[in-house]
Amino acid sequence: xxxxxxxxxxxxxxxxxxxxxxxxxxxxxxxxxxxxxxxxxxxxxxxxxxxxxxxxxxxxxxxxxxxxxxxxxxxxxxxxxxxxxxxxxxxxxxxxxxxxxxxxxxxxxxxxxxxxxxxxxxxxxxxxxxxxxxxxxxxxxxxxxxxxxxxxxxxxxxxxxxxxxxxxxxxxxxxxxxxxxxxxxxxxxxxxxxxxxxxxxxxxxxxxxxxxxxxxxxxxxxxxxxxxxxxxxxxxxxxxxxxxxxxxxxxxxxxxxxxxxxxxxxxxxxxxxxxxxxxxxxxxxxxxxxxxxxxxxxxxxxxxxxxxxxxxxxxxxxxxxxxxxxxxxxxxxxxxxxxxxxxxxxxxxxxxxxxxxxxxxxxxxxxxxxxxxxxxxxxxxxxxxxxxxxxxxxxxxxxxxxxxxxxxxxxxxxxxxxxxxxxxxxxxxxxxxxxxxxxxxxxxxxxxx
Amino acid sequence: xxxxxxxxxxxxxxxxxxxxxxxxxxxxxxxxxxxxxxxxxxxxxxxxxxxxxxxxxxxxxxxxxxxxxxxxxxxxxxxxxxxxxxxxxxxxxxxxxxxxxxxxxxxxxxxxxxxxxxxxxxxxxxxxxxxxxxxxxxxxxxxxxxxxxxxxxxxxxxxxxxxxxxxxxxxxxxxxxxxxxxxxxxxxxxxxxxxxxxxxxxxxxxxxxxxxxxxxxxxxxxxxxxxxxxxxxxxxxxxxxxxxxxxxxxxxxxxxxxxxxxxxxxxxxxxxxxxxxxxxxxxxxxxxxxx
Numbered sequence: 129x130x131x132x133x134x135x136x137x138x139x140x141x142x143x144x145x146x147x148x149x150x151x152x153x154x155x156x157x158x159x160x161x162x163x164x165x166x167x168x169x170x171x172x173x174x175x176x177x178x179x180x181x182x183x184x185x186x187x188x189x190x191x192x193x194x195x196x197x198x199x200x201x202x203x204x205x206x207x208x209x210x211x212x213x214x215x216x217x218x219x220x221x222x223x224x225x226x227x228x229x230x231x232x233x234x235x236x237x238x239x240x241x242x243x244x245x246x247x248x249x250x251x252x253x254x255x256x257x258x259x260x261x262x263x264x265x266x267x268x269x270x271x272x273x274x275x276x277x278x279x280x281x282x283x284x285x286x287x288x289x290x291x292x293x294x295x296x297x298x299x300x301x302x303x304x305x306x307x308x309x310x311x312x313x314x315x316x317x318x319x320x321x322x323x324x325x326x327x328x329x330x331x332x333x334x335x336x337x338x339x340x341x342x343x344x345x346x347x348x349x350x351x352x353x354x355x356x357x358x359x360x361x362x363x364x365x366x367x368x369x370x371x372x373x374x375x376x377x378x379x380x381x382x383x384x385x386x387x388x389x390x391x392x393x394x395x396x397x398x399x400x401x402x403x404x405x406x407x408x409x410x411x412x413x414x415x416x417x418x419x420x421x422x423x424x425x426x427x428x429x430x431x432x433x434x435x436x437x438x439x440x441x442x443x444x445x446x447x448x449x450x451x452x453x454x455x456x457x458x459x460x461x462x463x464x465x466x467x468x469x470x471x472x473x474x475x476x477x478x479x480x481x482x483x484x485x486x487x488x489x490x491x492x493x494x495x496x497x498x499x500x501x502x503x504x505x506x507x508x509x510x511x512x513x514x515x516x517x518x519x520x521x522x523x524x525x526x527x528x529x530x531x532x533x534x535x536x537x538x539x540x541x542x543x544x545x546x547x548x549x550x551x552x553x554x555x556x557x558x559x560x561x562x563x564x565x566x567x568x569x570x571x572x573x574x575x576x577x
Numbered sequence: 578x579x580x581x582x583x584x585x586x587x588x589x590x591x592x593x594x595x596x597x598x599x600x601x602x603x604x605x606x607x608x609x610x611x612x613x614x615x616x617x618x619x620x621x622x623x624x625x626x627x628x629x630x631x632x633x634x635x636x637x638x639x640x641x642x643x644x645x646x647x648x649x650x651x652x653x654x655x656x657x658x659x660x661x662x663x664x665x666x667x668x669x670x671x672x673x674x675x676x677x678x679x680x681x682x683x684x685x686x687x688x689x690x691x692x693x694x695x696x697x698x699x700x701x702x703x704x705x706x707x708x709x710x711x712x713x714x715x716x717x718x719x720x721x722x723x724x725x726x727x728x729x730x731x732x733x734x735x736x737x738x739x740x741x742x743x744x745x746x747x748x749x750x751x752x753x754x755x756x757x758x759x760x761x762x763x764x765x766x767x768x769x770x771x772x773x774x775x776x777x778x779x780x781x782x783x784x785x786x787x788x789x790x791x792x793x794x795x796x797x798x799x800x801x802x803x804x805x806x807x808x809x810x811x812x813x814x815x816x817x818x819x820x821x822x823x824x825x826x827x828x829x830x831x832x833x834x835x836x837x838x839x840x841x842x843x844x845x846x847x848x849x850x851x852x853x854x855x856x857x858x859x860x861x862x863x864x865x866x867x868x
Contacts, residue, residue, distance in 0.1 A: 357674075357675040357676045357677065357678045357679025357680070358676065358678075358679025358680050359679070359680075360679065361672075361675060361676045361679055362676065365666075365667075421665075421666050422666060424663060424666070425663050425664075425665075425666045427629060427659075427661060427662055427663065428662040428663060428664065430627065430628060430629050431627050431629070431652060431655075431656070431657040431662070432652060432677070432680050433649045433650075433652035433653040433680055433681075434649065434652075434680070435648065435649050436628075436648075550628070550631055551630075551631045552630065552631075553591075553629075553630035553631070555629075555630075556624060556629040556630060
């Protein structure tokens with residue numbers, strides 16, 4: 129197990145270094161910022177990186193390679209558990225404690241301890257992720273009826289954990305009924321994930337991956353193959369892909385706010401500042417989820433009769449439109465469920481438009497550098513800056529000036545994306561072997577094929 | 578005969594590689610095979626035609642249009658097939674077809690349907706689970722169904738079985754049979770190139786070494802075997818590339834167009850025999866030449 133774990137860390141240490149550094153910096157910004165509290169609860173979202181990295185390895189055939197070595201299924205499964213959720217939880221918890229102590233010593237701000245302790249304790253809920261990962265990759269027994277029901281039940285339990293994670297983090301309800309439900313559910317899922325870790329190994333051991341030669345059973349074009357195509361199809365794909373899950377999350381957050389507001393105390397504008405950041409997090413996450421796959425297909429998209437300008441417009445404006453829709457949806461949900469219009473409007477701080485414009489800058493970065501380490505470092509820096517600025521820099525509430533800056537940023541994104549499409553060559557390299565491209569210096573990649 | 582693709586002084590600089598200056602002429606209605614060792618710059622050259630990256634110098638004209646200023650017009654009439662093209666974003670075969678079809682008003686639906694049958698691809702097939710060969714077939718289907726004037730193929734037969742390979746070349750031959758469509762194909766399958774391509778270009782270390790009609794090029798070179806008595810050496814002869822020496826016996830490549838045969842005889846070469854070469858033999862000899 130030790131050797132496998134060491135190998136995992138040797139391959140992905142830099143991702144964890146980036147994640148923990150980012151987490152630490154955000155927590156530091158939170159611990160030393162004036163204004164609202166409890167945002168730290170969202171920071172351990174980095175823990176999901178463990179699941180993402182394992183999923184990535186699994187899809188590249190890690191299981192079959194590992195099982196050809198003298199390693200038992202159980203040993204492999206538990207190694208994955210430690211790599212995916214165990215060690216990250218320890219890392220996040222230690223970082224939280226370290227930042228809290230550092231902030232206390234340097235700034236004399238010891239008042240953030242409830243948030244930091246919440247943040248550490250809530251990591252326990254994320255240990256349940258491993259079970260969630262298993263249910264997304266059904267085990268050989270999944271064909272049985274009871275297994276389906278069991279998966280459904282535990283998935284719902286996972287939703288309870290996620291809900292409780294946010295709610296408890298935001299309102300410090302760790303010792304309330306919700307807190308107890310949260311911890312019980314988290315412990316149950318953690319135990320289940322550990323005990324059934326072998327499911328995942330068996331599933332991928334049986335799955336030889338993409339080997340289908342085509343179904344052969346030809347069917348006439350129907351269903352998903354009919355209707356309009358072309359750029360409209362892609363725009364819809366990006367827009368719907370962001371708006372549908374985004375609105376679901378927006379409603380979910382509004383429900384948490386509303387539920388808390390009715391049960392505890394009326395919300396004030398300071399609390400509502402968090403809404404900006406929630407939308408920023410949702411928007412950033414969904415933007416990446418939609419745009420990274422599209423950028424990985426630029427090689428093909430550029431062979432189609434679409435000008436670089438039009439393609440740049442699509443890449444920047446379609447997600448922007450989706451995020452604006454989410455913003456509008458969130459505003460609507462907030463005034464319908466949570467607070468009066470004035471409080472909601474006041475809560476929209478001066479930064480939101482600029483944050484939005486800044487978010488679009490990630491698109492030219494991806495187009496310019498593709499799935500390389502350079503791109504991810506720039507994106508992480510951009511994300512951190514975008515998150516840190518509103519917390520630490522006061523901006524006059526001048527919507528026209530701020531809107532102008534946001535517009536300039538969007539125009540810059542458009543211009544830079546177009547330039548990257550025309551001049552870039554990394555843009556068109558294969559993203560297939562992402563790990564290779566991530567760890568290979570650019571000078572070594574710029575060779576012809 | 579007009580030219581479908583004209584490349585003049587094409588230059589692309591990388592930190593550790595220089596493509597060009599490249600001059601390439603693909604006649605209209607031809608199947609043109611671009612061959613070269615790994616890392617010679619074939620894919621880079623093909624990419625630049627489609628604007629996948631920016632050339633640092635030179636000019637590319639496709640169907641008489643400039644590849645920079647009239648890129649969209651060129652792509653309306655050009656299709657590109659490469660194993661590096663990825664369609665996973667669209668999830669299913671049918672969705673990929675629907676997406677691409679939207680760009681081409683002249684999309685040949687009947688042909689697309691036939692190719693789906695021939696390639697055993699169903700609209701409901703998940704792209705992520707297709708084999709490498711099936712993905713290549715999908716790429717070909719999406720390219721051929723738009724009935725392009727120019728078809729650019731980068732290693733289209735990689736991962737295909739013998740039957741599929743034959744299918745692909747049958748479709749390519751059909752594509753060019755009426756003479757108004759052009760195929761530019763880069764491949765390591767030199768047997769296929771020799772059989773199907775009427776023109777060929779050999780690229781090495783970023784430069785085009787040879788270009789012309791396939792039969793003329795193959796006919797132009799011969800494998801020469803001869804003896805040089807008393808340990809003599811043929812010396813430097815224009816058009817002769819020594820490949821191997823065993824004592825007095827020499828073996829090398831001769832370019833008949835440059836009068837190398839006569840020059841060898843004049844230099845003292847005895848019992849000279851000339852053997853015709855296949856394109857593959859010629860390619861190996863040319864590539865090994867400087868190694």
